[in-house]
Amino acid sequence: MRKLEFKMERPGLLEEGQKITVTEGLLPSNYYYTIDPSLAMSANIPFRFRLKSREGVVTAVVENSRGFYVTAEFDEPEVDYTK
Numbered sequence: 360m361r362k363l364e365f366k367m368e369r370p371g372l373l374e375e376g377q378k379i380t381v382t383e384g385l386l387p388s389n390y391y392y393t394i395d396p397s398l399a400m401s402a403n404i405p406f407r408f409r410l411k412s413r414e415g416v417v418t419a420v421v422e423n424s425r426g427f428y429v430t431a432e433f434d435e436p437e438v439d440y441t442k
Contacts, residue, residue, distance in 0.1 A: 360432040362418070363392065363410065365399035367427040372398045377417045379431055383410070399429045408438045 367373065373394065381392040381401075389403035392410055404410065412433040419430040 361410070361412075361435045361437050362430055362432055363401055363415075365392070365394055365401050365429040365431065367399035367420070367429050370422065370427055373417050373420055373429050375417055375420060378414065379417060380414050381410070381431075383413075394429070394431070399427075408440065411435050 373379070379398075380395045382395055384391045384393060386403060389405055390409055391403050392401040393399070410433060412435050415431040415433040417429055418432050421428050421430075
């Protein structure tokens with residue numbers, strides 16, 4: 360399972376176990392993903408690590424000093440960003 364982290368601006372918008380859909384955005388050299396309807400946004404993802412699935416499940420919602428972060432799992436192989 361591939362895990363992807365998203366930044367959420369307000370608490371309570373998503374909860375663990377919730378099914379989500381994502382929309383892909385395109386930048387000049389990266390993709391980014393938004394949990395519909397605009398609940399949270401991923402970091403920029405290089406072209407070679409493009410997410411193929413559009414549906415996933417929230418596995419964690421964490422609050423830290425920088426805000427709220429959502430981790431979601433997608434049904435595809437994990438990606439090694441160091442290669």
